Structure formats: C-alpha cells, structure tokens
Amino acid sequence: MMPILYGHPFSSYTWKALIALYEKGVAFDYRILEAEWPQHGAELKSHWPIGKFPLLVGDDGRAWFEASIIIEYLDHLVPEPRLIPQDFEAALRVRLLDRVFDNHVMTPMQEVVNDALRGPENHLPMIVDKAKAALETIYGWLDQELAAGGWAAPSGFSLADLAAAPSLFYADWVHPIAETHANLRAYRARLLAHPTVARCVEDARPYRAYFPLGAPDRD
The missing domain is CATH 3.40.30.10 (Glutaredoxin)
Known part of the structure; x- marks a missing residue:
C-alpha cells in the first residue's frame, strides 16, 4: 500500500x-x-x-x-538521505533546533495570524505586540547561531531545516526580518532556493489568498 x-x-x-x-x-x-x-x-x-x-x-x-x-x-x-543524524550529539542539536523553529518562530507567527482571523472587532493588540517582540528576540538569537552559513546544523540539511523553512517563510511575512539580521535573511533565502522547499512554495502559491494579513508581493 x-x-x-x-x-x-x-x-x-x-x-x-x-x-x-x-x-x-x-x-x-x-x-x-x-x-x-x-x-x-x-x-x-x-x-x-x-x-x-x-x-x-x-x-x-x-x-x-x-x-x-x-x-x-x-x-x-527510508534511511537515506538522513534527516536526523545517527550520532547522539548531532541528533540532539537537530532536534533542539526543530523545537526552536516550531515553538519560538512558528508559534508567535501563528499568534499574529490568529489575531487577524479573529477580525478587527476582536483584535487584541497586546497579543500581537507580544508575539512580534518574541519573533524579534528569536531572530536575533538565530542570526548569531547561523553566522557560519550553510544549514541550521553542522550535520547538513536536516529536520531542523524542514522546521525552519515554513516557519521563516511565513514569519517574515508577519514580522519582516530586519536587514541587520543578515545571517538569518541569507539562511531564509538559501532555504527557499532549495529544490524541495521551492516546490512547496510553488505548490502553495495558488492558495495565497487564504493568508488573512494579505500575502506580500514577493517570495
């Protein structure tokens, strides 16, 4: 089957x-x-x-x-290509970054989207401001972590990058990554150029009208 x-x-x-x-x-x-x-x-x-x-x-x-x-x-x-390294320390690093992207990028991004879905009559500025502040903080941390270039973890393209691709794609729409975070901006660009990620971006393009904040005319 x-x-x-x-x-x-x-x-x-x-x-x-x-x-x-x-x-x-x-x-x-x-x-x-x-x-x-x-x-x-x-x-x-x-x-x-x-x-x-x-x-x-x-x-x-x-x-x-x-x-x-x-x-x-x-x-x-399907063991190859491996997305979670077999080495314990390398795997732990990948799993850690997976949780960072899901919990500290995707989650606050979704808070802003949820606020837009509630409509202007139920807008909660405090939640939006808190979420955007959280994104700004994690952007700064990630910019330092990604200073070496390449993929999220030294082991190569991994689960961490699979978490990073959609979270950074949408987070930058919600709260743009500042030019001062050059490492993070370059990493996002590398992700979106990666063939399997680019395929997801293209396949999702017809549904951009679903984005409640209005999809930006880029990416």
Missing part, C-alpha cells in the same frame, strides 16, 4: 512532512484537505479524531501525526 499524506499545500506543518517525502523520493498519495474533497476530512478524522494535519498513513496502515514524528518515521522507513 502506498503511503497516504493528509494535508494542505498552504499549511506550514504540511510543508515539513512534504519536504521530507520529496527529499527521500517517497511516492505517496496526497489527499488535500479542501472543500472539493470532503471525504478527505472524514478519512483524516477516522485516523485522528482531533482532525489536525499533516497525518501520514504508512504502508502498513498505521497512522502517524505531528510533523516531526512523521519525519522520524520516514527516516526509519
């Missing part, structure tokens, strides 16, 4: 799983969560009642959810 991925091309966490699948050359059945395919949502909830995506059904019929866990599963299923 071919693996099945439930997700959406504009979903940041779906990107994480997609990039891993593309990097490893895994053939899969992509079931997009859109109104024109209502059965996909029902199928997703039959595997995971919470209904959040991405979710991958493996060739053994088992369902895996949470993007980082899906990538762990794929690394076991």
Whole structure:
C-alpha cells in the first residue's frame, strides 16, 4: 500500500512532512484537505479524531501525526538521505533546533495570524505586540547561531531545516526580518532556493489568498 499524506499545500506543518517525502523520493498519495474533497476530512478524522494535519498513513496502515514524528518515521522507513543524524550529539542539536523553529518562530507567527482571523472587532493588540517582540528576540538569537552559513546544523540539511523553512517563510511575512539580521535573511533565502522547499512554495502559491494579513508581493 502506498503511503497516504493528509494535508494542505498552504499549511506550514504540511510543508515539513512534504519536504521530507520529496527529499527521500517517497511516492505517496496526497489527499488535500479542501472543500472539493470532503471525504478527505472524514478519512483524516477516522485516523485522528482531533482532525489536525499533516497525518501520514504508512504502508502498513498505521497512522502517524505531528510533523516531526512523521519525519522520524520516514527516516526509519527510508534511511537515506538522513534527516536526523545517527550520532547522539548531532541528533540532539537537530532536534533542539526543530523545537526552536516550531515553538519560538512558528508559534508567535501563528499568534499574529490568529489575531487577524479573529477580525478587527476582536483584535487584541497586546497579543500581537507580544508575539512580534518574541519573533524579534528569536531572530536575533538565530542570526548569531547561523553566522557560519550553510544549514541550521553542522550535520547538513536536516529536520531542523524542514522546521525552519515554513516557519521563516511565513514569519517574515508577519514580522519582516530586519536587514541587520543578515545571517538569518541569507539562511531564509538559501532555504527557499532549495529544490524541495521551492516546490512547496510553488505548490502553495495558488492558495495565497487564504493568508488573512494579505500575502506580500514577493517570495
């Protein structure tokens, strides 16, 4: 049975799983969560009642959810190219950065997006200001961490970069990365030029009208 991925091309966490699948050359059945395919949502909830995506059904019929866990599963299923190093210290560094990008870039970015989704009548400036301040702080930290250039971790393109690509793509739309953070800006550009990431960017382009703040005319 071919693996099945439930997700959406504009979903940041779906990107994480997609990039891993593309990097490893895994053939899969992509079931997009859109109104024109209502059965996909029902199928997703039959595997995971919470209904959040991405979710991958493996060739053994088992369902895996949470993007980082899906990538762990794929690394076991198709060991090369490895996205999580086998060396303990190197793997720990990659997993740490994965959590940094998810929790300290993606999460505050989503707070700003959620505020826009609530509408102007329910706008909460304090939440938005706090989220943008958090992004500014993590931008500064990442700018120092990425001073050496290359990918996020010394081990090469990894789970950390899979987390970084969508989080920095959308975070820069919400709170632009200042020119003073040249290392981080260059890293984001490298990510968006990477073939598997560029594929996600292009596939998501038709859905940019979904972005509640208005997608900028760039990227």
